[in-house]
Amino acid sequence: MAEAPNGSEPSRTIEVERKYDVDTDTPLPQWEGIPGVDAVTPGELRVLDARYLDTADVALSRSGVALRRRTGGPDAGWHIKGPRDGDGRLEIGWPLGDDLEVPDAVAETLARWTTEPLTPLARIENDRTAYLLMGQGGVVAEFVDDRVRATDLRQGTERRWREWEFELGPAAPADPAERERLFAAAERTIFAAGGRHAASGSKLARALGF
Numbered sequence: 001m002a003e004a005p006n007g008s009e010p011s012r013t014i015e016v017e018r019k020y021d022v023d024t025d026t027p028l029p030q031w032e033g034i035p036g037v038d039a040v041t042p043g044e045l046r047v048l049d050a051r052y053l054d055t056a057d058v059a060l061s062r063s064g065v066a067l068r069r070r071t072g073g074p075d076a077g078w079h080i081k082g083p084r085d086g087d088g089r090l091e092i093g094w095p096l097g098d099d100l101e102v103p104d105a106v107a108e109t110l111a112r113w114t115t116e117p118l119t120p121l122a123r124i125e126n127d128r129t130a131y132l133l134m135g136q137g138g139v140v141a142e143f144v145d146d147r148v149r150a151t152d153l154r155q156g157t158e159r160r161w162r163e164w165e166f167e168l169g170p171a172a173p174a175d176p177a178e179r180e181r182l183f184a185a186a187e188r189t190i191f192a193a194g195g196r197h198a199a200s201g202s203k204l205a206r207a208l209g210f
Contacts, residue, residue: 010105011093017167018087018183019198024162026194028145034185036135036173043129043145046073050126052204053102053118063113066204067106071096073128078106084201122207125149132169139169141186150207159207164195
């Protein structure tokens with residue numbers, strides 16, 4: 001195992017997001033009237049390339065956990081995404097470093113779920129355009145338009161699709177009822193544009209045909 005780059009401490013983020021399936025040519029939502037949102041930034045293109053690892057018996061996936069090494073975008077690095085709790089999911093992140101082997105710090109964190117050898121599971125390439133929904137206190141939410149190319153590395157199967165994600169930002173309401181009102185307003189806008197509830201819970205699950 002490789003050492004954690006520069007001995008850095010991992011980042012910890014609770015992702016609170018919802019995902020939506022969308023057709024290839026569906027126009028983007030129009031965000032007028034979303035509570036607390038005053039402006040939307042121009043789209044920022046992020047070219048992402050993630051390699052997912054798991055044990056031979058997919059112990060991580062069975063536990064609702066994902067391990068990936070992703071390049072591109074502002075959070076490039078090693079990530080462990082923990083089991084989902086409602087709309088929330090803990091993501092722990094470490095810098096990329098120069099080594100393709102799983103860093104020791106990552107392996108130590110994974111040990112609560114498995115200590116078995118890890119092998120490639122899937123590759124997910126994603127051309128993402130990200131938009132920040134801004135309010136008086138900062139970023140209320142991030143909306144991303146993803147065009148995904150995924151390969152199941154164990155079966156050799158490739159899948160392509162487009163999806164949207166709406167993730168709460170640092171300036172999102174703290175009150176659960178206010179958050180639900182924000183999600184409800186966003187979903188009305190997303191559904192009006194042609195989006196629909198995602199049929200799969202994650203990109204990795206969809207890459208593997210689930």
